[in-house]
């Protein structure tokens with residue numbers, strides 16, 4: 511890959527570079543294991559002294575190509591694909607944090623992530639303090655403890671659609687000596703590259719825009735290679751690992767320490783592995799990421815403007831609208847567009863919203879976002895259902911809130927569908 515290639519070129523060309531006579535398109539290496547004729551070589555693979563694939567729980571050539579492309583697009587040094595976005599969040603955090611330690615996270619998170627951190631991590635002995643991402647820097651810093659090991663947030667909050675103040679979060683992470691780990695699912699690297707704004711690790715639910723066509727659940731972790739793991743706070747990176755005969759990650763792998771450790775400790779031991787077929791689909795989907803994100807963003811802005819001008823609509827939230835509290839920040843961090851997700855509420859409220867969703871003909875009511883087809887969802891009764899009313903309020907979920915994932919159909923058809931459904935509901 512040419513380092514100086516621009517985004518869309520990397521999206522098409524990076525990751526897989528066939529040699530003469532090899533398949534033009536990335537093959538699906540549907541093989542659990544790999545053939546060798548030397549026991550010493552395989553022993554070297556086990557000891558991480560040789561490079562190569564050994565067993566597909568740990569690495570696989572199809573996954574490797576997808577990971578290389580994701581790392582290129584986010585501007586990272588390496589990546590690790592996972593079986594889901596939840597798996598990516600889990601591994602990205604337990605790679606730096608263990609029982610008895612602590613994480614600070616923004617309160618405006620995907621409902622599944624909030625439950626993972628507040629309920630399941632607690633069972634694993636990891637405590638999480640949630641902070642309002644709009645709070646003053648000093649207030650967020652006050653949530654840190656001596657055992658805090660990571661700061662976690664989303665580029666665009668789900669479903670509050672608040673754009674993260676990267677400058678503030680990067681400064682807090684730097685001052686506190688912990689990595690800033692960002693869920694960039696809503697923005698994708700086409701619209702925002704958190705590593706360029708001070709983040710150290712980026713994760714995705716590839717299930718959404720990276721796949722883009724609602725086919726496969728998956729996730730990925732990208733390592734920025736830019737965190738000083740030897741700052742004294744991360745002994746598991748600098749002290750010998752007994753599982754590898756006393757290997758020290760920073761000393762042996764340098765700026766690839768984080769992603770290598772995630773793979774050889776946690777992917778090896780827990781096995782939240784992506785299938786080669788999924789990696790094949792994602793590697794190909796990325797070829798059109800730039801085109802798709804342009805169209806999703808353009809359609810969402812048009813739909814948001816239409817809804818804002820509608821007298822039966824109570825409110826609209828989209829970071830690309832001047833009325834959004836995140837408008838200025840979106841101009842700074844999302845200059846190419848704000849993606850395909852918007853939220854709104856109808857006059858009246860919950861009852862009218864339900865009738866609206868059930869009256870749509872083109873847009874479907876599904877638990878999903880980020881694919882080519884326009885879809886709607888009601889977070890209070892669906893994705894954020896497990897949260898208490900107070901937790902929902904903190905996460906930005908009101909009872910009347912309808913979340914729309916705007917697809918890449920012709921915008922006139924999407925608007926016509928919304929128009930007829932609004933008129934049935936209100």
Ligand SMILES: *Cc1c(COP(=O)(O)O)cnc(C)c1O
Pocket residue numbers: 594595596597620622623664668693695696714715716717718727728729
């Ligand atoms: C969907 C989603 C996840 C979880 O990903 P899965 O692939 O469903 O496990 C995490 N973060 C965000 C922002 C999401 O939208």
